[in-house]
Amino acid sequence: MKDLITIGLPSKGRLKDKAISFFDNKGLKIVHNKKERNYFGTVENKSNIKIIFLHAKEIIQRLGDGTLDLGISGLDLLNESDKNLRDKIIIKRKLNFGNANLIVAVPDDWIDVQTIADLEEVSFDLRSKRNSRLRVATKYPNLTNDFLISKGVTQYKIIPSLGATETYPFIGSSEIITDISSTGKTLSDNNLRVLKDGIILNSTACLFYAKKKAAKLQPFLNSLG
Numbered sequence: 001m002k003d004l005i006t007i008g009l010p011s012k013g014r015l016k017d018k019a020i021s022f023f024d025n026k027g028l029k030i031v032h033n034k035k036e037r038n039y040f041g042t043v044e045n046k047s048n049i050k051i052i053f054l055h056a057k058e059i060i061q062r063l064g065d066g067t068l069d070l071g072i073s074g075l076d077l078l079n080e081s082d083k084n085l086r087d088k089i090i091i092k093r094k095l096n097f098g099n100a101n102l103i104v105a106v107p108d109d110w111i112d113v114q115t116i117a118d119l120e121e122v123s124f125d126l127r128s129k130r131n132s133r134l135r136v137a138t139k140y141p142n143l144t145n146d147f148l149i150s151k152g153v154t155q156y157k158i159i160p161s162l163g164a165t166e167t168y169p170f171i172g173s174s175e176i177i178t179d180i181s182s183t184g185k186t187l188s189d190n191n192l193r194v195l196k197d198g199i200i201l202n203s204t205a206c207l208f209y210a211k212k213k214a215a216k217l218q219p220f221l222n223s224l225g
Contacts, residue, residue: 008071011053018097019072076203098205100182104198123155133157137168138178166190
């Protein structure tokens with residue numbers, strides 16, 4: 001179909017529910033296709049709109065390669081992507097859900113470490129006493145590197161996190177972490193605290209679209225306000 005519009009929405013959780021509500025409020029009622037394991041949906045009375053439910057990270061990838069026209073995902077995931085991918089995606093608008101901060105957190109018992117500047121001291125300490133670097137566990141290596149370097153922290157090593165990043169300092173895999181946090185409860189439950197100047201990014205859900213599809217999408221984008 002020539003005028004087909006393909007929209008990627010998060011496949012689970014509150015982000016999925018809020019994304020569906022966003023379109024619902026614009027008069028676009030999303031209907032699940034039960035036969036296809038819920039990965040696909042349609043919009044009532046709009047045969048030219050196709051909905052695909054994907055992992056939020058994959059939505060960014062698919063917008064970048066043009067297989068999706070529009071999508072709802074997180075600003076953090078866009079900003080973590082490589083520049084050549086970011087350049088292919090336009091933020092139509094920030095949405096009023098999915099708010100969370102990407103933060104730097106340290107163990108509660110690091111009493112002398114309150115700010116990012118204190119981290120530089122710790123890192124030099126580790127270097128001279130143990131001949132090791134300060135290890136930072138994260139799922140956001142690009143944003144973490146940019147932030148720490150901009151703050152003058154240089155003696156560290158990124159440890160890629162595969163899940164439950166907040167456990168890494170307590171299983172000996174890292175000294176500190178950077179992670180996405182909406183309420184801070186998971187951090188405090190795991191005896192971690194955010195540094196006073198440790199907010200890397202204020203993230204939120206956004207409506208994105210593929211840059212190369214801009215002309216085709218303009219009438220539809222205008223209808224979303």
